[in-house]
Amino acid sequence: MNHFNPGALDILWLPLVPLIVVAVGAVVVLLAGVRVSDDDSEGLGWIALAFLGAALLFTLPLIGQSSSTAFAGAIAIDNYAAYFEITVILTAAVTVLMSLEYAPDFRLAGAEYYSLLLFAALGMMLMAAAGDLIVIFLGLETMSIAVYVLSGLMRQDPRSNEAAMKYFVLGAFSTGFLLYGIALVYGATDTIKLGPIAAALAGAKGGSPLLLAGLGLLLVGFGFKVAAVPFHMWTPDVYEGAPTPVTAFMAVGIKLGAFAAFLRIFLVYFGAAATHWNQVLWVIAALTMTTGNLVALVQGNIKRMLAYSAIAHAGYVLVGMTAAGAQAGSAVLFYLLAYAFTNLGAFSVVAALERRGERRDAIADYRGLALSHPGLAALMVVFLLSLTGVPPLAGFVGKFYVFSAALNAGYVWLTIIAVLNSVVSAYYYLSVVVVMYMTEGEARPIAVQAQPGMVAALALSLIGTVMIGVYPGPYMGAASSAFKSALSHTQVSSRQLKLRG
Amino acid sequence: MTAWLFGFLATLALVSALGVILQRNPVHSLMALIVTLLVTAVFFIALGAVTIGFLQAIIYAGAIMVLFLFVIWLLNIQAEEREAGHLALKSFGALAAAALVAELLAIAGRAPAPEAAVKPSPAYGTIATLAAALFSHYLIAFEATSLLLLVAIVGAVALARRMPRRRSTAASPAAASVSATGQDVSAPEVSRRAASA
Numbered sequence: 001m002n003h004f005n006p007g008a009l010d011i012l013w014l015p016l017v018p019l020i021v022v023a024v025g026a027v028v029v030l031l032a033g034v035r036v037s038d039d040d041s042e043g044l045g046w047i048a049l050a051f052l053g054a055a056l057l058f059t060l061p062l063i064g065q066s067s068s069t070a071f072a073g074a075i076a077i078d079n080y081a082a083y084f085e086i087t088v089i090l091t092a093a094v095t096v097l098m099s100l101e102y103a104p105d106f107r108l109a110g111a112e113y114y115s116l117l118l119f120a121a122l123g124m125m126l127m128a129a130a131g132d133l134i135v136i137f138l139g140l141e142t143m144s145i146a147v148y149v150l151s152g153l154m155r156q157d158p159r160s161n162e163a164a165m166k167y168f169v170l171g172a173f174s175t176g177f178l179l180y181g182i183a184l185v186y187g188a189t190d191t192i193k194l195g196p197i198a199a200a201l202a203g204a205k206g207g208s209p210l211l212l213a214g215l216g217l218l219l220v221g222f223g224f225k226v227a228a229v230p231f232h233m234w235t236p237d238v239y240e241g242a243p244t245p246v247t248a249f250m251a252v253g254i255k256l257g258a259f260a261a262f263l264r265i266f267l268v269y270f271g272a273a274a275t276h277w278n279q280v281l282w283v284i285a286a287l288t289m290t291t292g293n294l295v296a297l298v299q300g301n302i303k304r305m306l307a308y309s310a311i312a313h314a315g316y317v318l319v320g321m322t323a324a325g326a327q328a329g330s331a332v333l334f335y336l337l338a339y340a341f342t343n344l345g346a347f348s349v350v351a352a353l354e355r356r357g358e359r360r361d362a363i364a365d366y367r368g369l370a371l372s373h374p375g376l377a378a379l380m381v382v383f384l385l386s387l388t389g390v391p392p393l394a395g396f397v398g399k400f401y402v403f404s405a406a407l408n409a410g411y412v413w414l415t416i417i418a419v420l421n422s423v424v425s426a427y428y429y430l431s432v433v434v435v436m437y438m439t440e441g442e443a444r445p446i447a448v449q450a451q452p453g454m455v456a457a458l459a460l461s462l463i464g465t466v467m468i469g470v471y472p473g474p475y476m477g478a479a480s481s482a483f484k485s486a487l488s489h490t491q492v493s494s495r496q497l498k499l500r501g
Numbered sequence: 502m503t504a505w506l507f508g509f510l511a512t513l514a515l516v517s518a519l520g521v522i523l524q525r526n527p528v529h530s531l532m533a534l535i536v537t538l539l540v541t542a543v544f545f546i547a548l549g550a551v552t553i554g555f556l557q558a559i560i561y562a563g564a565i566m567v568l569f570l571f572v573i574w575l576l577n578i579q580a581e582e583r584e585a586g587h588l589a590l591k592s593f594g595a596l597a598a599a600a601l602v603a604e605l606l607a608i609a610g611r612a613p614a615p616e617a618a619v620k621p622s623p624a625y626g627t628i629a630t631l632a633a634a635l636f637s638h639y640l641i642a643f644e645a646t647s648l649l650l651l652v653a654i655v656g657a658v659a660l661a662r663r664m665p666r667r668r669s670t671a672a673s674p675a676a677a678s679v680s681a682t683g684q685d686v687s688a689p690e691v692s693r694r695a696a697s698a
Contacts, residue, residue, distance in 0.1 A: 149656030
């Protein structure tokens with residue numbers, strides 16, 4: 001490597017165009033916002049939306065290409081990356097739509113808000129497309145730092161300050177774990193590329209304590225980001241304190257980004273050596289589901305309740321990861337998509353009911369909502385039912401696929417725990433429905449006007465939730481082809497190794 | 502590097518390192534730290550890692566130390582007044598230090614003689630090699646890092662700039678124009694928070 005030899009490099013900018021568009025969008029929003037007051041940031045939101053739309057268009061040509069890598073293995077080009085990129089772009093777009101009225105209403109600094117939102121989305125997309133540990137780490141940090149700031153943008157609200165502070169300190173701590181894990185893995189295998197690391201894990205070095213310790217630390221680092229028990233302590237406070245659209249973005253986007261990298265590392269590349277990690281994951285999955293659901297039962301604040309519900313859903317995803325294998329991988333990818341739309345919808349309803357200086361996020365605030373705002377109440381019912389897993393909504397199909405994958409892989413007890421947890425979760429989801437429909441009198445009367453951004457966000461979430469639930473075929477097909485395309489990387493690299501060896 | 506030069510520099514490094522912890526005035530400690538860092542930079546250069554040596558001098562001895570100095574001035578730290586300290590704490594510290602020294606001696610006593618140093622290739626550690634690596638194999642990491650730094654700057658400004666409710670007159674033009682409007686504060690809602698916790 002003494003001489004610079006550009007001919008030997010596989011520099012391919014085309015697969016990165018969606019990421020570049022999002023990055024340019026973030027900078028453009030920042031520059032356009034210089035002279036925009038915080039009360040008037042809606043235009044910036046539309047600019048952000050335009051760039052997200054363009055990024056979505058540029059993602060479409062990437063679908064269906066054969067799996068390959070670029071930039072000396074730093075970037076993976078496959079359906080898997082495209083699948084997560086599209087989901088992340090949609091999530092960011094719904095979040096922007098949700099914020100069009102919310103951000104000026106709460107006087108969030110518009111330019112920084114939309115710019116950081118786009119930067120966070122960029123980080124998530126980078127994690128989805130990353131092929132080595134350094135790029136995964138950089139994507140994770142870009143996403144995390146942007147979201148630390150986003151959660152503290154309501155600077156006059158002490159809850160928001162607390163959220164940002166807690167999230168930053170604990171997040172930095174967890175990043176330390178991840179980075180230390182990467183360092184140990186590098187020390188044990190002499191590479192940061194996922195393919196050779198997987199080969200080392202499957203080979204003679206597989207049992208090396210250094211490598212296993214590195215894997216353990218990686219598990220802890222990702223556990224923090226996806227809010228798995230026992231690394232979940234920050235979740236409720238941060239979700240409660242952050243501005244509601246940011247909470248939605250955290251609950252969905254961060255999970256998408258973190259799981260994209262988590263699944264690619266563990267399920268795709270280390271899947272052949274699953275015996276090294278899936279017993280640990282079994283325990284974490286069971287703990288995450290059970291803790292999330294049990295603690296959610298006693299919450300009086302809807303954002304805290306949804307935070308614990310998000311923890312529980314991370315647990316269901318981990319059930320799929322524990323099962324390992326192609327069926328489980330596709331099921332988990334599908335589950336994340338279904339979860340994204342459903343959760344975005346639920347948080348949109350929460351955001352729609354909030355007004356400046358008056359956060360209406362106690363569950364008691366939803367009393368009599370069915371009479372005062374029948375439309376919003378009905379939407380909330382749909383999203384809560386989907387989160388519970390009632391057919392024919394997206395949440396049901398997602399759970400069905402994940403649980404049957406776990407059963408097929410022989411994890412009977414884990415599946416039983418998961419199903420019991422779903423039953424428990426029905427109690428707290430449906431108690432919100434009871435509060436909305438069967439309790440008399442409105443707690444604090446409010447007038448919610450139909451605002452175009454919020455209506456669009458709700459409509460998109462509703463369409464996603466219902467369509468995926470009623471007609472899951474194409475989405476499941478996309479998920480399974482995405483997972484297969486990621487798997488084909490490992491087959492190529494092991495074939496190459498055999499040829500060389 | 503000749504032996505006497507190494508001895509001289511090593512002594513200088515150790516003495517200045519001791520100076521860092523023995524000085525009472527924080528500014529004096531800082532000066533001693535700069536000497537330590539510069540001597541380390543000389544070691545790097547003598548070992549063939551020219552780029553790292555210069556980076557060490559520019560970034561650590563230069564930029565980071567200036568930052569330290571600013572913090573010391575900002576906090577207006579005076580010369581430390583020596584306190585008696587807790588006896589248990591002190592003895593624990595002494596014990597821990599003694600254990601560390603014993604460990605080091607034991608390892609040094611058993612370690613095999615160092616192998617003859619391998620002369621690195623002339624290109625090793627040069628800016629050209631570093632640049633070639635950064636702009637080829639680690640191109641994406643390099644670009645992503647620059648974006649990451651941009652995000653951190655934007656975030657820090659977003660959180661640290663003047664609260665919008667005060668009419669900002671002396672703030673930077675960008676901050677002033679964005680936050681030119683008045684702001685009514687949302688009530689802290691402390692009571693509701695306590696109820697929902």
